[in-house]
Amino acid sequence: MxxxxxxxxxxxxxxxxxxxxxxxxxxxxxxxxxxxxxxxxxxxxxxxxxxxxxxxxxxxxxxxxxxRLNKLRNIGISAHIDSGKTTVTERILYYTGRIKEIHEVRGKDNVGATMDWMDLEREKGITIQSAATYAQWGNTNLNIIDTPGHVDFTIEVERALRVLDGAVLVLCSVSGVQSQTITVDRQMRRYNVPRISFINKMDRAGANPTRIIDQIRNKLKIPAAALQVPIGAEDAFEGVVDILSKKAIYNRGTRGEDLVYEEIPAHLVETVNNAREELTAALAEVDDEIGELYIEEKQPTDQQLHNAVRRATIARKFTPVLMGSAIKDKGIQTLLNAVVSYLPNPTEIKNTMLDIDNNEKPVDVVPYSHEPFVGLAFKLEEGKYGQLTYIRVYQGRLEKGQFAHHVKSGKRVKVSRLVRMHSNSMEDVDSVGAGEICALFGIECASGDTFTDGTVNCSMSTMFVPDPVISLSLTPKDKNSPNFSKALSRFQREDPTFRVHVDAESKQTIISGMGELHLDIYVERMRREYNVDCITGKPQVAFRETATRKSQFAYTHKKQTGGAGQFGRVVGYIEPIDPEEHAELPHEFVNNVVGGNIPSQYMAACEKGYIDGLHEGFMVGHPIVGVRMVLEDGAAHSVDSSELAFRLATFHAFRESFKASSPRILEPVMTVEVSAPVEFQGTVLGSLNKRKGMIVDTETQEDYCVITSEVPLNNMFGYSTELRSATQGKGEFSMEYKRHSPVLPNIQEELIKDYQKKQAEKK
Structure with missing residues (x-):
């Protein structure tokens, strides 16, 4: 109505x-x-x-x-690599009338999927950058972002989920919940994103949706139940039965564009009734209304179940499960209906911003166009017309020709051109309202910056950016090329996980990222987009150093060279932080000084001295983590004490006490998931053991196996080539950062010797 x-x-x-x-x-x-x-x-x-x-x-x-807002959905398509995200998105664009023809990710027509517009994406058959588009289903507008599945490009998923209101989690009907699925689930929870689960590839041999639903419940720890029952499976997959309406749904036509509703096949009636009971029981656990009916042994109506699914999904207490086969053009329209029915519109999601004038107090965002404008820049691209900045408008309206206030720099910038994106093509618009996603040209900013209309001084909370785990030295063949630094500068602005620094001693340019593929892609992009050929050095792992026991310090920094000198004394201890806290609390400074022995104005300098000491460890020259410094006492001089004196005193005190704390070297350990035919299971297990991997889980499904293990990153170089040759090209693996763990004592000795040798060569 x-x-x-x-x-x-x-x-x-x-x-x-x-x-x-x-x-x-x-x-x-x-x-x-x-x-x-x-x-x-x-x-x-x-x-x-x-x-x-x-x-x-x-x-x-x-x-x-x-x-307008009630007829708007901002959704992302996310999953483990090769689950079919881009293929699902291609079908969504086709059925909504956004594109006229369907092209495949690895198409023989040399066109490729619409959302994989980069040449590298079409050559490798993977998504590298998230791509935005918009479409209309019925009277509902959809803003869609297709995200990469490979862990090396996890920041693309991170920033997409940061600005989306809902998501579709795509799972393979055979592989189910995989390592990157768990990562995506964690990202969805971090940004409170409700999700619909879509079991894709129902036409594959070994398809088993029941097992996948159990994996969602047990591995992802979220209640789930099917809204559909498949009609057939594997090569006999024909369609689905909707549990709520109790109708069989078939896709007809040349590309499945026609939906045909029929009666439930007789042999599935009992299965559908059981599935409805299972859905009711699952909802009774998370929804009060259905729970009361369940206790009273009353059957809920179709509408009551429908409303409960929506409530529980938006509250992130439940995920409805749908199924289909995107490659066979089945089940996509029903997925679109579910997106409209069960995922929230922008008014149903609570977003907060930080009031800068009020000590960064959280303030609710009001998602309406008549409010003052607030938007978040979540993605940057370098286009032929300059920097293209993707913005989610959270509040107010953004119009062409208006001035926007860049909160971080305080500058006013004019919005000269406003566009809506469709992959790498764009459509000019005059204005966009609250809840929309758009793009601007010619705006200088970084990913995660906030823009307002100047009447409010607030900032949106930024996104989580994981630390790089691997580094390469990079040297351009043509050292006079100005494009080398230009390319690195652009890539850093686009991708917060891509870091560049110049080694102070070797003067080499070092690039750091999330994996070998991540860095290889950027080296290849430099060659293609900037005509800069580079020579890469041996990959360097991001080691860390940490303390293993408590160590006291009492250090006096004293210097007298005539006139005012320097004096600062600090007393206390350092101790290791529980490794479980490392991710959230890599270091901590505690001030327990009483009686004013160290004047309060010097306490910030003491903390800076401690931070200075963390930058470079003495064993292998890598940063120090997992250490808490507790300052208990000290002394100051009325004339000679200064911020510099206490900063240096704390720095040297930390360095000395750290050396006495039985320090250890930590290395990144990766979760490695290998999928291969069963006949190669022994070979794969042997290769992982050889690389000092710890087997966590082994699962056999039909004619292939999935082996999950934890392996030090330093031992994983060259594994892709070894796996291909050992499995006749049939094996594949994915790798994701798990944690930093201590290296073996003999490895630590080797690393220290190598570091000392390099230091001696530089002298």
Whole structure:
């Protein structure tokens, strides 16, 4: 029921009494307009008297905006590599009329999928950069971001999920929950993103959706239940039965564009009834209304189940599971209906920003266009017209020609061109409202920066950026080429996980990233996009150093050269932090000084001295982590003490006590998941053991096996070539950072000797 039909039925006094409790819903294309109660805009509106002038002047624009937002979904397509994300997105674009032809990821027509627009993506058959597009399904607008599955490009998933309201988690019907699936699940939880699970590749041999649903429950630890029952499986997969409507759904036509609804096949009636019972039981655990009916042994209606699935999904207590085969053009339209029906619109997601003028106090974002503009730049690209900045508009409206305030720099920038993206093509627009995703040209900023209209001084919380785990030395063949530094500068702005620094002693340029493939892609992009050929050095692993026992210090920094000298004394101890805390708390400084022995104005300098000491360890020259420094006492001089004196005193005190703390070298350990035919299982296990891998899990499915192990990154170089040759090209693996762990004593000795040898050669 549209708002234009609803409002005439309300009297002058009725509106203010009933608006907050009114829920409007439509069933067309599965769209559901949410309770006005949930909309923050109503507080201002309800204080107004309802009259014809107010209706025309104030209520109508707000209602139009609310109706627009209710018909908007911002979704991402995420999964483990090779689960079929890009193929699913290609079908979504086709069925929504966004594209006229379907092309495959590894197509024989040399065109490739729409969202994989980079030449490298089409050559390698993988997604490297997340790509944004928009489409319309029924009367609902969809902003879609297709993300990479490879762990080396995890930042693309991270920043996409940061700005999205919902997601589709794609799982392979055979492989199920894999290592990168768990990573994506963790990212969705980090940004509170509700998800629908879609079991893809139902046409594959060994397809088993029941086992995959169990994996979602047990491995991802989220309640899940199917909304569909498959009609056949593997090469006999024909369609699905919708559990709520109890209708069989088939895709007909040359590309499955026609949906045909029929009665449930007789042999599946009992299976469907059992699946409905399972769905009801799962919802009873997470939804109060269904829980009460379940206890009273009453059967919920289709609408009650439908509403419960939506509530539980948006509350992130449950994930509905759908199934299909994107490559065979089956199940995508029902997935789109589920996106509209069960994933939230921008008004149903709580976003907060930090009030800079009020000590960064969290403030709720009001997702309406009449509010002051607030937007987050979440992705940068270098286009032929300059830097292209992707922005999610969280609040207010962004218009072409207006000025935007860059919160970080304080500069005002003019929005000269505003576009909506469709992969690498774009459409100019005059304005975008709250909840939309757009792109700007010619704006200098970094990924994660906030823009406002200048009337509010707030910043959106930025995204999580993991630390690099591997480094390469990089030397251009043509040392006079200006494009070398230009390319590195651009890649750093685009990708926060890509780091560049110049080694102070060797003067070599060092690039760091999330894996071998990550760095290889950037080296190849430099050659193709900037015509810069580079020579790469041996990969360097990101080792860390840490303390293993408590160590006391009492250090006095004293220097007298005539006139005012330097004096600072610090007393305390350092101790290791529990390794479980390393990820969240890599180091900590504690001030336990009492009695003013160290004046409070020097305490910040003491902490800076401690931070200085963490940058480079003395064993292999890598950063120090997992150490807590506790300052207990000290002394100051009325004339000679200064910030510099206490900074140096703390620095040297930390270095001396660290050497006495039985330090250890830590190396990155990776979770390695290998998939290979069963006949090669012994060979794969042997190769992982040879690389000092610890086998965590082995799972055999039909004619192939999946082996999960934890292996030091330093032992994984060249593994892809070894695996291919050992499995006749049939094996594949994925690798993800797990943690830093101590190296073996003999390895530590070798690393220290190598480091000392290099240092001696430089002298």
């Amino acid at each position: 549209a708002f234009s039909l609803l409002f005439p039925r309300l009297g002058a006094g009725t509106f203010t009494r009933s608006c907050a409790d009114m829920i409007c819903s439509t069933t067309a294309a599965g769209s559901h307009l949410t309770a006005i109660r949930a909309a923050p805009l109503t507080a201002a509106l309800l204080s107004k008297r309802w009259n014809s002038s107010a209706q025309k002047k104030e209520i109508t624009p707000a209602v139009e905006d609310l109706e």
